[in-house]
Amino acid sequence: MLLAGVVTRLWLATRQTRHVARHRNTVPPEFADRIGETSHRRAADYTLARIRFDVVSLLFDSAVLVGLTLLGGLQALSELASAVASSDFVRQLLLVGMVAALLALLDLPFTLWRQFVLESRFGFNRMTLRLFASDAAKGVVLAVVLGLPLLSALLWLMAEAGRYWWLWGWGLWVVFNVCVMLLFPTVIAPMFNKFTPLADQSLAERIHALARRTGFSLNGLFVMDGSKRSAHGNAYFTGLGKNKRIVFFDTLLSRLAPEEIEAVLAHELGHFKHRHITKRLVFAFAVSLAFFALLGWLAQQTWFYTGLGVMPALDGRNDALALILFFLVTPVFTFPFTPVASWYSRKHEFEADRYASEQTDPANLISALVKLYDDNAATLTPDPVHSAFYDSHPPATLRIGRLRAAAS
Numbered sequence: 223m224l225l226a227g228v229v230t231r232l233w234l235a236t237r238q239t240r241h242v243a244r245h246r247n248t249v250p251p252e253f254a255d256r257i258g259e260t261s262h263r264r265a266a267d268y269t270l271a272r273i274r275f276d277v278v279s280l281l282f283d284s285a286v287l288v289g290l291t292l293l294g295g296l297q298a299l300s301e302l303a304s305a306v307a308s309s310d311f312v313r314q315l316l317l318v319g320m321v322a323a324l325l326a327l328l329d330l331p332f333t334l335w336r337q338f339v340l341e342s343r344f345g346f347n348r349m350t351l352r353l354f355a356s357d358a359a360k361g362v363v364l365a366v367v368l369g370l371p372l373l374s375a376l377l378w379l380m381a382e383a384g385r386y387w388w389l390w391g392w393g394l395w396v397v398f399n400v401c402v403m404l405l406f407p408t409v410i411a412p413m414f415n416k417f418t419p420l421a422d423q424s425l426a427e428r429i430h431a432l433a434r435r436t437g438f439s440l441n442g443l444f445v446m447d448g449s450k451r452s453a454h455g456n457a458y459f460t461g462l463g464k465n466k467r468i469v470f471f472d473t474l475l476s477r478l479a480p481e482e483i484e485a486v487l488a489h490e491l492g493h494f495k496h497r498h499i500t501k502r503l504v505f506a507f508a509v510s511l512a513f514f515a516l517l518g519w520l521a522q523q524t525w526f527y528t529g530l531g532v533m534p535a536l537d538g539r540n541d542a543l544a545l546i547l548f549f550l551v552t553p554v555f556t557f558p559f560t561p562v563a564s565w566y567s568r569k570h571e572f573e574a575d576r577y578a579s580e581q582t583d584p585a586n587l588i589s590a591l592v593k594l595y596d597d598n599a600a601t602l603t604p605d606p607v608h609s610a611f612y613d614s615h616p617p618a619t620l621r622i623g624r625l626r627a628a629a630s
């Protein structure tokens with residue numbers, strides 16, 4: 223499965239490279255009046271550079287996965303944890319901690335390279351090494367504060383809750399995720415960014431008018447200092463229930479005209495009106511129930527451990543091992559479903575676009591999108607197969623085409 227996945231990804235990367243390179247010098251006619259040739263070439267070069275980076279990290283990650291499982295890496299760490307730890311419970315926590323630390327360390331050069339070489343080369347990086355280090359430190363603190371209690375509770379359930387521990391484990395997972403979503407806008411996100419209420423009164427009035435028109439109860443309009451990390455612009459909804467707020471990146475506000483911002487927001491409201499967020503949440507929880515049930519069964523099977531290069535302990539619990547193996551190996555088996563998830567996401571994007579074009583002038587969303595493609599150096603000429611497989615958003619030509627049809 224791993225090999226088939228790697229070959230598929232390499233094949234898709236090759237297709238995308240060829241397609242983007244072939245169209246590097248010609249702006250698609252639909253965009254010729256708004257996007258210059260220099261911009262178009264820059265987008266192509268950025269796309270190509272990112273594919274090369276993705277291929278290298280794909281090969282590296284696959285090697286790490288094989289090293290940890292079939293080549294005995296996890297077994298060695300497990301023996302190390304047994305030698306050091308005093309109790310069975312500490313041994314298991316230690317093992318998860320070591321694996322998490324190892325994976326984070328191996329990933330570090332890639333993250334640094336992406337931010338300070340790749341993104342810098344195209345003028346997107348605004349981060350200093352100092353900010354990077356402080357983000358990383360906060361990330362570690364968050365992982366320990368949130369992750370350690372969750373992991374301890376899960377290990378305890380696996381040991382004590384009997385045959386149906388996975389049902390309890392799933393319940394814990396759902397509660398944990400809902401809590402994180404509730405805490406995110408007011409506690410977690412402000413650890414990394416400053417959020418200030420939108421100061422531009424005429425823009426705020428325009429947005430409130432849109433919210434009233436569409437019957438959306440809004441609990442706040444905030445601007446986030448996204449520019450301290452990256453030049454990429456964005457806008458998002460956050461929070462649950464009555465706690466909903468809209469967050470604009472300052473980079474987005476500085477580039478779009480008020481009527482374009484309204485159109486982007488109308489698109490976001492479209493996601494909300496069509497209940498995309500709720501649908502996704504319900505779907506994610508349903509899938510995680512199936513995964514917990516599967517884990518409950520796999521954890522009992524000796525071949526699950528031995529087949530992946532580890533010897534389960536005969537005199538202690540193997541719950542941490544089961545969790546780690548499951549976490550490492552699941553993506554290999556879910557990869558074939560990527561196109562289904564991408565298709566589902568693109569369907570939602572079309573629905574949100576349609577909603578936006580009913581609520582505001584489609585011309586505004588079109589011009590906002592063109593600016594965003596241009597600013598973010600997003601390619602206008604993706605390979606159709608690559609796009610169908612991975613893209614969460616419809617390709618530019620198709621998306622703008624539909625909006626133009628709605629406008630006329």
Ligand SMILES: [Zn+2]
Pocket residue numbers: 489490493571574
């Ligand atoms: Zn969207």
